[in-house]
Amino acid sequence: MALTFVVIASTVVLYAIERYSIETIALGSVAAFIVIFSVFPVTKQDGAQVSAADFLAGFSNPALITVICLLIIGQGLFQTDALEGPAKAIVRMTRGRSHRAAIPILLAVAVLSAFLNNTPVVVMFLPILTAVAATVGQSPARVLMPLSFLAILGGMTTLIGSSTNLLVANYAAQHSDLKLTFFSFTPIGLIVAGTGAIYVLFLMPRLLKTRKTMAEEFQATSGKQFIAQIEITYGHPLVGVEAVSGMFPKLKDMTVRLVQRGQKPILPPFENVVLSPGDTVIVAATRTALANALARRQPLMEAESDGNVAGREPSAATPGSISLAEVVVAPASRLMGRTLPQSGFYSDTGCLVMGIQRRSRMPRMAMNDIRLEAGDVLLVAGKEDEISRLRGNRDVLLLDWSTAELPRRRYAPHALIIFACVVALAASGLVPIVSTAVAGTFAMIASGCLNVRQALRAIDSRIFMLVGASLAGAVALETTGGSTAIASAMVYVLHGASAPVMLSALFFVVMLLTNFLSNNAAAVLFTPIAINLADQIGQKPEAFVVCLIFAANSSFATPIGYQTNLIVMGPGHYRFIDFVRAGTPLALILWLTFSLVAPWYYGL
Secondary structure (H helix, E strand, O other): OHHHHHHHHHHHHHHHHOOOOHHHHHHHHHHHHHHHHHHOOOEOOOOOEOOHHHHHHHHHOHHHHHHHHHHHHHHHHHHOOOOHHHHHHHHHHOOOOHHHOHHHHHHHHHHHHOOOOHHHHHHHHHHHHHHHHHHOOOOOHHHHHHHHHHHHHHHOOOOOOOHHHHHHHHHHHHHOOOOOOOOOOHHHHHHHHHHHHHHHHHHHHHHOOOOOOHHHHHHHOOOOEEEEEEEOOOOOOOOOOEOEOEEOHHHOOOEEEEEEEOOEEEOOOEOOOEOOOOOEEEEEEEHHHHHHHHHOOOOOOOOOOOOOOOOOOOOOOOOOOEEEEEEEEOOOOOOOOOOHHHHOHHHHHOOEEEEEEOOOOOOOOOHHHOOOOOOOEEEEEEEHHHHHHHHHOOOEEEEEEEEEEOOOHHHHHHHHHHHHHHHHHHHHOOOOHHHHHHHHHHHHHHOOOOOHHHHHHOOOHHHHHHHHHHHHHHHHHHHHOHHHHHHHHHHHHOOOOOHHHHHHHHHHHHHHHHOOOOHHHHHHHHHHHHHHHHHHOOOOOHHHHHHHHHHHOOOOOOHHHOHHHHHHHOOOOOOHHHHHHHHHHHHHHHHHHHHHHHHHHHOO
């Protein structure tokens, strides 16, 4: 038991100081448990010895599989840009106060969580909040941890808000005269959760550090303008578009610099110009604008030079299998002094140049007429393996961080239908959430919203190792009697204390344990203790049972404390210490609020 406590304490400390990777620490803790229990065998209640299989079973836990599958489903929504429209609609509704666009959504999450399972609610709103944050230029880290915490807070206000609530209420009904109804503890729950919600909405975002990958940091600060050209062919979406006030409405994210009509260049301002087949539109645009033009359901530009009409799919590549990357023309490159058609770049590499960026000046001519210089940045499109082969090309230098796949927007309706079905079935309770999550993952891949490589990329190794290792720790605590020892010590220390002190101490101890065990495990362990404490001091058990419900739901200080914390950890780029920094104050606020309000509310 002592060795188990040492391993768990060391693991938590190492998680917090972040000197080593989470994966390494988690694997080390599992290895330590296996070695300790091999040297000092422990027998379970059924007479069998604790083995390595017991410690490794956590890596196939249904909750872990559910979280991983939900991450893959979320990746499917991201890969197809399925929620871009709803996100823009929400931002439009909050026009003038876009920085507060997330608050109504978060409040809706808290209300829904009181009547639905927390996990599908978080799954449903996570991509929406991420898209809203991106639309207003805010980091997802500012809203995703609040999303998880408000779902937990909302879930503690009604009997069905969390499985923990039902678990405790059922046990109390079987072993005492206490019968909790749907809204039995809603009034005090609203007081406690409301106090916590104020902190989550207005104070906690300031404690959250924005962390991005190197690629995201480069791309986020890149406002470079590329010269690109759009060939207007028969059937093109821009055929018949007329200039309004000197601009083309369908190209609002681009600056039109020239319209080449045969041998005649048409320069701005454009008055009474109607685009027709055969025109070439020369534009200056950011990488994001060009990517959007390529990823539209009716693309404005061709991603392959195979003669296809824009708006039709290329024959050699499916939508979404095309990636964009940036390359720099190298010194002494064979491309120098040549135009793109003269260089043979496409025939040599299979990658099509979508735009040219020159730092010194922005030439006003067709992209194919620009003679390349050393230092020019080319925005290229191609399949992933074609982009990868550019690493060995001596004429250009590939900027690895710049490689990104185009979203599969054609599959957005499929992704939305799959997502809606997963959430609806999980929320209804007709099918176990792990079953709907696995089926939804398969549907995302089978329908073409994701390929296998993209799905595997969505799996966060930190989450996988964290959950597996924490469940191994729970096995060690239970089989050595560590959990029971903690509960017994609490009863001994509190003997003779007043009811408010006992209530406050019970909340604090359970609050600590629920962040390292599962909330259900903490609830099951302490329900008989809570009822016994109430009996010993001659009090009704309701205050102590409700105290246990709130405390077991206070899983804010670690990502392993609750499933929704794990779901937001990857998309928010959070580290273990972020939950400690932002979640610990919230847990303490709930403890103090309950300790002050409960004695008055229950007349103790």
